[in-house]
Amino acid sequence: EVQLVESGGGLVQPGGSLRLSCAASGFTFTTSWMAWVRQAPGKGLEWVATIKPGGSESYVDSVRGRFTISRDNNKRSLYLQMNSLRAEDTAVYYCARADRAAYDIWGQGTMVTVSP
């Protein structure tokens, strides 16, 4: 079965850190572009970061320098290390596979809440 399963969300204080994980199955992970997309409560979708098969990364300006996207092809897993978290980072975080300039596989999402 083709699926992405996120984990690692939770409640964290401002300035804290959290590491999200995304386990992939049912498709060729090693050659897939992967991304993180987030959705603040009641808001729209916001792209966060992308990592290419070779490891090249890109980020939205608001998280660059604080978040790091990475992958472990042996474990078929995608990660998002989030440091210096702010209240505005509160959101559901989705991992997604990119194919033909679109996100064709999405996880169920994991909630991150940044609050004192």
Place this chain on the structure above:
Amino acid sequence: DIVMTQSPLSLPVTPGEPASISCRSSQSLLYSNGDNFLGWYLQKPGQSPQLLIYLGSNRASGVPDRFSGSGSGTDFTLKISRVEAEDVGVYYCMQGLQTPVTFGQGTRLEIK
């Protein structure tokens, strides 16, 4: 950054009637190979987004043929030929031409 603008933002539709959503980009999404790097998504209540249309006009796997995408350059349209109750949710367009990848504000389709 490429700005994506959708209209309308709210769309009440009677079941069986057609529906149309417009998406405009601040820059052309037409790539040198002739593809438009524009996708459409539906986020049903309480669910993750799902891909409907990729490269402007290609239906994703399993998407009913009542959904169609058209347009090129900066103007795109998602059409639903006959709306069904299961089509309710928020529709987003997204450009995948360059980073940052950007989404439209979303169009909420509701059943009258």
